[in-house]
Amino acid sequence: MAVDGYTPTLDSLPRRVADFPTLGEALDYAARGSRGMNFHDARGTLLRSYPYSELREDALTNARRFMTLGLAKGDRVAIIAETGPEFAASFFGAVYAGLWPVPLPLPTSFGGRDAYVDQLVIMLTSSDPQLFLYPPELADYATAAAEKRGVAARDWDSLTDVEPSIADLPPSDTDEIGYLQYSSGSTRFPHGVAVTHRALLDNLRAHGLGVQVQDSDRVVSWLPWYHDMGLVGCMLSPLANQISVDYLKTEDFARRPLAWLDLVSRNPGTTLSYSPTFGYDICSRRMSSQTKAADRFDLSRWRIAGNGADMIRPDVMQAFVDSFADAGFKAASFCPSYGLAEATLAVSIMPPGEGIRLELVEESELSGVGTPAQERPRRYRAIVNCGRAVEGMEIEIRGADGTVLADRSIGKVWVRGSSVMEGYFRDPESTAACMVGGWLDTGDMGYLSNGYIFIVGRAKDMIIINGRNHWPQDIEWAVEQLPGFKSGDIAAFAITGPSGEETPAVLVHCRVSDPAERGRLRDDIKERVRAITGISPVVELIPPRTLPRTSSGKLSRTKARNLYLSGEIQPYDIAA
Incomplete structure (x- = not known):
């Protein structure tokens, strides 16, 4: 047992970066040292160390x-x-x-x-x-x-x-x-x-090399173990790379998000911790403007603040920096990444120390449809750089006809590598739909620029209105600029109107109880969406915490659409 009950950060066992043939042999080796897992309650108090x-x-x-x-x-x-x-x-x-x-x-x-x-x-x-x-x-x-x-x-x-x-x-x-x-x-x-085992260990090694794992590293995690980012990134990777980890249950993080940062601050040597965008967002929002982060936290040792599993929001990342810079958090610690379960986990990782890097892309380029200059003002979206392909992984951007596209051309993201799956379990049809010659069609849209991958959205989420393509996150982010909204409050998707035309629909968490105020809010949202799509949308105000999420915490637009159309999501009744 280590000092204060924790398994130690430092150990005399020579570091091996996941160079094992099987997962069992990785545990056999890690067990020769004194590092391990540490489990905490909702307030971050150590409940049990588990070498x-x-x-x-x-x-x-x-x-x-x-x-x-x-x-x-x-x-x-x-x-x-x-x-x-x-x-x-x-x-x-x-x-x-x-x-x-x-x-x-x-x-x-x-x-x-x-x-x-x-x-x-x-x-x-x-x-x-x-x-x-x-x-x-x-x-x-x-x-x-x-x-x-x-x-x-x-x-x-x-x-x-x-x-x-x-x-x-x-x-x-x-x-x-x-x-x-x-x-x-x-x-x-x-x-x-x-x-x-081979795919897993290859990806764990690529992950260890990608974050440039060091003897002094220690991990803190609240991510669920049923999702690949939590299981592979924060349980199996630390074990295979012989790193001690401090765990907070996901439901405890949801109730007390700042307990995550307490663990990062308090536990000796914490240098690595990961979260989707919404985790950073909720922590920034929980910080009172009257409270100095430096009075409670010390985030100066946090060298890899990983971000993945969802679209990375530069505004949210900047808000986190603004909230916690005085506690020692450095913007260069942000480490954007891109991955998916079908590739075991990691596809790309930003080189440590490069932080959040953006490129501004004009809306017509994102949609794939050129827009005459005189039709409307040009609008841009900031796209986050998700890093370079990890060791053993290749990335290509392909057009609709399967041809490989040039740098900065937006298309479907395809990946190939030693950790890409051979197929889905007992599902040859789904496997054949996304695997071609060892290459995996990720279902994501993006572009490459000088070896870095930029992700712009999910192909299946694209909303097509009057032959024009719109990304749902552009609509959602525009609505979020209205007062009182936060990330995850809005879901945009297309529905079929009475005469068979595609119409944008927007579901919005509403915390306003006054009927007249709700009506004004709905009108403001309609105007925002009309400015982007050119037509009047269906806007429904719904109770907070209604929109469904995936196991990784991402908004599930497909499920939201299905629940809305089936009547399982009931909007507030607002007089026209």
């Missing part, structure tokens, strides 16, 4: 318990990914036993019990596990889902009742499947990415 050596012992015992339960190599073990020692020991126990762990999400605030049970049923159906493990406190949800699907299920505390097998553990090969990862947008039709 990698202890994790290894617990995982090996669980592996033998799985064998006693009759599980065989290649079977799936679905596990609700609660941040804690039990999930980690179950996940690695499955790995040691040659099983495929399948991290499943925790409940969210949206949709309630039935929606969560249905989500579990869908993922259990897709992954077809031989065992479903869950935290005891979620027994009501998990047993309901297991019964609907007919899956053997047990809470993970009950594993201690199982006598470990004395049989030999099966050998693991680098080209075998290590685990099954669901992409963040998985809802009705989930896509399980089958990740091999």
Whole structure:
């Protein structure tokens, strides 16, 4: 046990940057040192330190318990990914036993019990596990889902009742499947990415090299372990690169966001921590203008403030710098990145120290449709540089006909590399739709400039009105400029009007109760959107916390549209 109970930042074990053939061997090596995981409560108080050596012992015992339960190599073990020692020991126990762990999400605030049970049923159906493990406190949800699907299920505390097998553990090969990862947008039709040990370790090594991992590094994370950024970036990567980590549960971060920055400030040597844009945004908003950040935080050691999993907002990043510069935070610490589960995680990382770099792109270039100069004033959007391809990864930008485009030409982002998936689990049609000759169609739009990748949006989110293309985030960001709104309050998408024409629709979280004020607000929003699209939109004001999000915290426009059209999202009634 380290000083003050934490596993140490520094260790005498020689650093290896994820150069292992399998994940189990990565844990074997990390367990030879004294680093490990540290779990905290909502106020950031240490609850338990969990050295990698202890994790290894617990995982090996669980592996033998799985064998006693009759599980065989290649079977799936679905596990609700609660941040804690039990999930980690179950996940690695499955790995040691040659099983495929399948991290499943925790409940969210949206949709309630039935929606969560249905989500579990869908993922259990897709992954077809031989065992479903869950935290005891979620027994009501998990047993309901297991019964609907007919899956053997047990809470993970009950594993201690199982006598470990004395049989030999099966050998693991680098080209075998290590685990099954669901992409963040998985809802009705989930896509399980089958990740091999080789793909994983190649990506973990690329990640370690990309952030230029140092002996003095330490990680703080609140990201959920059922999403690739949390699981791969903040659990598996620190382990494979022998780094100690301090964890805050995601739901605790949601209640007390500044506890994240307390951990970064207080824990010795914290240098790496990651978040989507909304995490930085909520922290900036929670800081009172009367409070000096320097009185509470010390962010001077934070050298990699990673940002990914969503469109990176330069205004939000600047607001964070403005809020926490006096606490020692440096803008150059921002480290934009681009990745997706289908590439295991990292595709590109900004070289450390370069910070947020922008390019201004004219709206007509973003939409792919030229606009006569006399038609309207030129408008620009600031696009964030997401860095260079990580080791072993290639990026191409292709046009609609598949041809590779020149620098600064916007098109579909394709990637190829040793950590790109071979395919979706038991879904050859979806695999064939996005994989061609080893290249992955990411579904994202962007451009390359001098070796750096710039992401402009998701192809499927494009709104086409009267033959003109509009990015939903441009509409959303314009509405956000009105007083009282924040990032994530607005969802824009297209719907079909009464006469069959495409019409922009905008759902907006409304915190105003006065009917007359709501009417004025709706009119202001309509005018903002009309200025961008040229036609009058459908604007609906909805209760706060109504818009759905993916497992990574991103706004799900597709789900918002479906819920609105099905009547599950009920707008406020506003007189015309």
